[in-house]
Amino acid sequence: TQQARATRRLAADASGEAQAAEILRNGGLVAFPTETVYGLGADAANPRAVAGIYEAKGRPRFNPLIAHVASVEQARREGVFSPRAEMLAEKFWPGPLTLVVPLNETASVCALARAGLQSLGLRMPAQKVALDLIAASGRPIAAPSANRSGHVSPATAEHVLADLDGRIDAVLDGGACAVGVESTIVALLDDTPRLLRPGGLAREAIDAALGCALAEAPKSESPVAPGLLASHYAPAAAVRLNALTLAPGEAGLDFGGRFAGGDNVLDLSPSRDLAEAAANLFSALRALDASGAAAIAVAPIPALGLGEAINDRLTRAAAPRP
């Protein structure tokens, strides 16, 4: 069973980062900001530390975690980078792109963090606090989103504490995340680059860099990514997608002012800016959920660019609960 931990709230300054790095080196759990969402970090080379992530999240089974690195050089020690992987890392790192590559024989990431796979998800986040922390800890940092299993991903330190206070050692408070949805995941394990999860980097940008369209992940491919579980992003309220009007008592998650005038409505982007909508998504879902409404009606959102990741997360939020 989970042991109670006193969760320290650390400022994202030199002193806070040094304390957080020390906790990570000692096998502790630190939530930290990235440009996508807050991650729950542990030393990726330490199986006991990594086991603590699953325990704190209440994640029912072991799924591979993304190993976060502070440089491409550090990533190359962990994974095997094909010319294509090199090109994508060069073009999009640091940034909201996770590359799944074959495990390198020099890798330090432990088997538990990889869920036993001979491949590895690697990401260099575009957040100075995160990069400083990873560099100061001197090792790759395994980090899923810093929420209880099945909850909405955290976009602020307050969201992290709402889910994990007393279950982790510290949260580094770096304010709100700029992108707001998790990274795009691309597998580079054979000759066919595959999109495993749409996310904060638009598919169109990756297609353009590759000079071809990303293939889809085979639906039956194991392991099932937790982000691919139907209800992974569920708030407590029921979620109704593509709503054109609000029903009585419904909260509204708006886009472009469709529900203007509703009294429990949050607009992801009145100006129909998809990047702004992504940045506001998880905060808005949490706020509407906390309002106590039994249902959240969601206005239609175009599926272009970051709209693909937004619609993906909302579809999961609306899926039947286990």
Ligand code: TXA
């Ligand atoms: O933006 C993000 O990606 C955030 C921040 C903290 O970096 N992290 C995040 O982690 O979303 P998580 O654990 O919620 O999602 C990681 C996804 C999972 O769906 C997992 O199955 C997949 O990455 N993954 C990791 N390693 C993999 C591998 N070797 N093969 C296939 N999928 C992998």
Ligand code: MG
């Ligand atoms: Mg997650």
